[in-house]
Amino acid sequence: MNNTQNRFTTFDQTEIFYQHWQATHESDTPKKAILLFHRGHEHSGRMAHLVNELKLPDFDFFAWDARGHGHSPGDRGDAPSFSACVKDIQYFVNHIQENYDINPENIAVIGQSVGAVLAATWVHDYAPKIRALCLASPAFSIKLYIPLAIPSLKILSKVRGNFFINSYVKSKMLTHDLERAKAYDEDPLIARAISVRMLLGLDEASNRIVNDAENIHVPTQILSSGSDFVVFQKPQKEFYAKLPHPLKEFHNLEGFYHDTLGEINREIAINKIRRFIQQCFDLPYQAPDLIHADKIGQSCAIAEEYSSPLPKNSFKDLFWQFTKKNLKIGSHFSRGLKIGEETGYDSGSTLDFVYRNESESPNFLGKMIDKQYLNAIGWRGIRVRKENIELLLKKYADILVQNRKPVRILDIASGHGRYILDAVADFSKKPDSILLRDYSEINVEAGKRLILDRNLESLAEFVQGDAFDTASLAAIKPKATLAVVSGLYELFSENDLLQQSLEGLNKAMLKDGYLIYTGQVWHPQQEFIARALTSHRQGNAWVMRLRSQAEMDMLVEQAGFKKIDQCIDDFGIFTISVAQKL
Numbered sequence: 001m002n003n004t005q006n007r008f009t010t011f012d013q014t015e016i017f018y019q020h021w022q023a024t025h026e027s028d029t030p031k032k033a034i035l036l037f038h039r040g041h042e043h044s045g046r047m048a049h050l051v052n053e054l055k056l057p058d059f060d061f062f063a064w065d066a067r068g069h070g071h072s073p074g075d076r077g078d079a080p081s082f083s084a085c086v087k088d089i090q091y092f093v094n095h096i097q098e099n100y101d102i103n104p105e106n107i108a109v110i111g112q113s114v115g116a117v118l119a120a121t122w123v124h125d126y127a128p129k130i131r132a133l134c135l136a137s138p139a140f141s142i143k144l145y146i147p148l149a150i151p152s153l154k155i156l157s158k159v160r161g162n163f164f165i166n167s168y169v170k171s172k173m174l175t176h177d178l179e180r181a182k183a184y185d186e187d188p189l190i191a192r193a194i195s196v197r198m199l200l201g202l203d204e205a206s207n208r209i210v211n212d213a214e215n216i217h218v219p220t221q222i223l224s225s226g227s228d229f230v231v232f233q234k235p236q237k238e239f240y241a242k243l244p245h246p247l248k249e250f251h252n253l254e255g256f257y258h259d260t261l262g263e264i265n266r267e268i269a270i271n272k273i274r275r276f277i278q279q280c281f282d283l284p285y286q287a288p289d290l291i292h293a294d295k296i297g298q299s300c301a302i303a304e305e306y307s308s309p310l311p312k313n314s315f316k317d318l319f320w321q322f323t324k325k326n327l328k329i330g331s332h333f334s335r336g337l338k339i340g341e342e343t344g345y346d347s348g349s350t351l352d353f354v355y356r357n358e359s360e361s362p363n364f365l366g367k368m369i370d371k372q373y374l375n376a377i378g379w380r381g382i383r384v385r386k387e388n389i390e391l392l393l394k395k396y397a398d399i400l401v402q403n404r405k406p407v408r409i410l411d412i413a414s415g416h417g418r419y420i421l422d423a424v425a426d427f428s429k430k431p432d433s434i435l436l437r438d439y440s441e442i443n444v445e446a447g448k449r450l451i452l453d454r455n456l457e458s459l460a461e462f463v464q465g466d467a468f469d470t471a472s473l474a475a476i477k478p479k480a481t482l483a484v485v486s487g488l489y490e491l492f493s494e495n496d497l498l499q500q501s502l503e504g505l506n507k508a509m510l511k512d513g514y515l516i517y518t519g520q521v522w523h524p525q526q527e528f529i530a531r532a533l534t535s536h537r538q539g540n541a542w543v544m545r546l547r548s549q550a551e552m553d554m555l556v557e558q559a560g561f562k563k564i565d566q567c568i569d570d571f572g573i574f575t576i577s578v579a580q581k582l
Contacts, residue, residue, distance in 0.1 A: 001022060001023060001051060001057070001061070002021065003020070004019070004020050004022070005017070005018075005019055005020075005071075006018055006019075006020060008095040009095075010067075010087070010091040010092070011084075011567075012084070014067060014072075014074070014088075015072075016065070016067060016072050016088060017044070017064065017065040017070060017072045018044065018062055018063060018064040018092070019048065019061075019062070019064075021061040022060055023060050023061075024057070024058075026058075030102075030103070030106050031060060031100065031102045032102070032106045032108075032281065033060040033061070033062060033100070033108075034054070034060070034061050034062070034277070035062050035093075035096075035107060036111075036115075037063075037064070037089075037111035037116070037118055038063070038115050039115055039116075039137075039139075040077075040113055040139065040194060041167060041169075041190055041191045041192065041194070042070075042191075043066075043070025043190075044064055044065050046184075046262070047063045049262075050261060050270070054270055056274060056277065056278075059108075060100065060102065062096060064088075064092060066088070066118070067079045067084070067085060068198075069189075070189050076191040076192075076193060077191040077193045077194040077198065078162070078164070078194075078195035079195075079198055082198055082204070082570075083201065083205070083570045083572070086121045086122050086125060086126075086205075086568075087568075089119065089122040089126075090126050090566065093107065093128060104129045105129045105130065105131060105285040106131060106285075107130045107131060108131050108134065108280065108281075109130055109133050110136070110261075110273060111133075111134070112135075112136040112260060113139045113230070113258065114202060116135035116136060116137065116138035117138050117140060117202060117205060119133060119135065120135060120216065120239075121208075121209050121572075123216050123218050124209050124212065124216050124521070124548075124549075125521065125549060125568050125575065126566055126568075127548065127549035127550035127552075127553050128218075129285065130218055131277075131280050131281055132218070132220075132221070132277050132280040132281075133216075133218045133220045133221070134220075134273050134276060135220065135221070135222050135223065136261050137223065137224060137231060137236075137256075137258055137260045138222070138231070138236055139206070139230070140210050140231065140236060141203075141206065141231060141232040142199075142202075142231055142232075143230060143231060143232060145168070150203055153196050153199065156196070157197065162195055162196055162197045163196055164194065164195050164196070165196065165199070166192055166193050167192060169229075169230055169258075171184040171185050173229045173230065174258050174262070175258075175262050175263050177262060177266075180259070204572075205572065206235065208522060208572050209239070210238055210239045210242075212242075212521075213238075213240075213242035213243050214242045214298045215299075215521065215549075216245070217245055217288035217290070217548070218245060219245055219276075220240075220243050220245060220248045221248070221276045222239070222240050222248075222249065222251065223253060223269050223273070224236050224237075224250065224251065224252050225253055225256035225260045225263075226252050226254040226255055226256055227254075228256070228257065228258045229258060230258035233252075236250075237250065245288075247279075247280065249272075251269075251272055253268060253269055256269070287554065288550050288554070290551040290554050291554065291555075291558075292495070293495070293547070293548075294495045294545065299547065299548070302526070302545075302546075303493055303530075303543055303544065303545035303546075306527055306531065306543050307543040320531040323532045324531075324532050327340075327341065327533075328341065330369050333363055333365045333366040334361050334369035335359075335361040335362075335366060336353055336359075336361075336373045336374065337369060340533065340534075341534070343536060344535045344537070344542070345535070345542055346533075346535050347440070347443075347536035348414075348415030348416050348440055348442070348446070348536075349416070349442065349443070351487065352416040352418055352446070354374065354379045354383065355382075355383065355386055355418050357374055357383060358370075359371055377524060377525065378523060378525055378529070381569045381571050381573040381574050382487075382574070384569040384570070384571075384574070385486070385487070385569065385574040386418075388567050388574075388576045389419055389423065389486055389516060389518070390422060390423035391567075392565065392567070392576060392578055393409075393420070393484070393516065394426055394427060394428075396482055396514045396516070397427055397429075399514075400481055400514075405481055405510075406432045406481055407427075407432050407481060407482060408478060408510075409431050409433065409434045409435065409480065409484070410435050410437075410476065410483040410484070410508060411436050411483070411484040411486070412465070412484075412501070413438055413485065413486070414436040414437060414438050414462070415438060415443055415447075416443055416446045417438075417443075417462060419486065420436060420484065421434075421456065424456070425454070431459065432459070433459055433460075433461075433478070434456070434460035435480070436451075436462040436463070437462075437467065438462075438465070439464065439465070441464060444462050444464050447462040467485070467501050468500050468501045468504075469500075469504065470500045470504040470507075471504070474504050474508060475508075476508040479508060479509055479510045479513075480508055480510070480513060481514070483505055483514070483515045483516070484515075484516045484517075485501070485505070485515070485516070485517045486516070486518045488518075489501075489518070489519070489552070490518065490544060491535070491544070493544075493545035495551075495555060499558070502555060502556060502559035502561075503559055505559070506560045506561070506581060509581050510581070511582075512580060512581060514578055514579070514580055514581075515556070515561055515578070515579045515580075515581065516577070516578050517552070517556060517576075517577055517579065518575065518576050519547055519575040520544065520547065520574055520575075521546060521548055521549050521572070522546060522572050523546060523573055524571075524573075526544060526546065529542050529543075529544060530543040530544065549577075556577070556579050557579070560581060560582050561579035561582065562580050563578070563579045564578055564579060564580050
């Protein structure tokens with residue numbers, strides 16, 4: 001195959017190196033591709049042997065050097081965050097689609113070790129419609145051989161900041177292939193160290209993905225090395241057991257060391273990968289059908305469990321009753337807790353307090369409570385979500401201006417509308433109109449005051465409206481070109497409601513207009529929120545049903561939109577996606 005070396009520009013303008021091996025294509029058949037993601041410390045050159053050994057001549061092959069590795073820029077073994085590398089994959093796939101005319105449903109992914117975890121996290125968080133996912137010895141849990149290594153590194157990183165540690169792994173622990181081991185030892189591009197933030201980010205992402213593997217809806221093959229000195233096999237099996245797709249395989253390769261695809265008898269593993277990919281491509285691509293995930297399935301079961309009462313006076317019941325009483329007591333001192341107790345912890349008033357991110361209590365104890373409250377991981381994720389929404393609003397408003405189209409903003413559940421008004425302040429050109437809507441009269445009045453405070457009354461309007469009323473949304477005039485649904489759909493379990501809302505939104509928008517929508521694919525405090533916090537809806541418990549990104553995207557696509565962009569916070573909680581009306 002003809003090999004070329006190239007670079008693509010990722011989300012923060014970093015130029016990432018990659019190699020491309022071009023297949024000879026039949027003119028009347030869609031192009032197909034295999035993406036290769038190398039293990040930690042290594043680079044694309046260490047995966048290049050697979051191009052010939054897989055014997056799949058009708059596939060293009062792509063292999064990158066992850067940032068901080070090989071020919072890509074950055075400190076060796078480091079990146080801004082683990083999630084930044086996951087987002088790099090999304091931009092890599094976008095680049096391949098745009099420049100080589102290869103659609104995601106004609107792509108298979110092969111990842112090894114850390115590269116396998118990156119690939120699995122990408123599939124979980126971004127829900128790409130790829131054909132197959134092959135993971136070789138995924139590094140879900142590294143054998144650090146030092147007791148309490150991860151907790152110790154977390155403490156040290158808070159004291160020292162980011163720092164580097166050298167890998168204990170020797171080439172003889174990776175493979176029985178003496179030539180490949182020698183090449184590893186002599187390769188100047190091997191990154192011998194890894195940054196602590198990448199190591200901790202890998203650990204956090206791995207725990208999340210293994211625990212939430214039921215939201216990976218792609219045919220998946222796991223190749224596990226039976227004599228692996230580097231990573232544990234148990235979480236690989238746990239991950240596999242939770243995968244929901246019927247097309248899945250787990251292979252225990254007896255005697256294999258960690259470099260599964262570089263072992264001396266690697267043809268055993270490679271033959272399995274070839275057969276799995278060929279079989280997946282012999283079948284027509286079929287997107288997951290998750291329309292009834294609100295009525296049956298794991299996310300439904302978990303939400304149902306957390307909404308069910310606990311046995312009276314059981315340890316768990318007493319614990320959560322005590323927690324709720326503490327919140328009630330704290331609300332007498334803390335402004336943040338008081339707003340939550342009075343209006344609901346999911347209310348627009350609570351979100352506005354979280355966005356302001358300041359302790360507003362008049363007393364010392366209240367200020368301390370506010371600080372701890374605002375530092376909760378969920379509220380930190382909410383603030384990152386706000387920043388990402390503002391960035392995407394500006395990005396797509398600029399695109400509309402460049403295409404000489406009006407910028408008419410519509411938000412159907414604005415809360416107080418702070419994130420929209422904050423974003424507009426940074427626009428290069430003022431929008432033509434802003435229509436904010438919310439069901440709560442309290443939010444509408446607060447939003448109107450914000451509009452007056454910012455002297456935007458000439459172009460912004462705030463009205464009361466139901467975000468799930470299809471006819472009310474469809475009647476909006478003039479039609480919007482940039483619509484936003486932020487933090488709303490996450491509060492409602494029923495997909496029927498979302499379908500009503502999205503149908504109305506489609507009718508409220510011009511063709512080719514952009515819809516920015518949020519999702520909540522995971523939350524580490526889901527049970528705490530359900531058992532201890534109240535909702536704005538009649539003070540009931542705030543029970544969330546988490547939607548996978550695949551489910552959320554499916555609902556949006558069924559309503560007549562095509563997803564074109566996405567980002568997610570470093571915690572893996574809140575996604576912000578962009579879809580275009582077809």
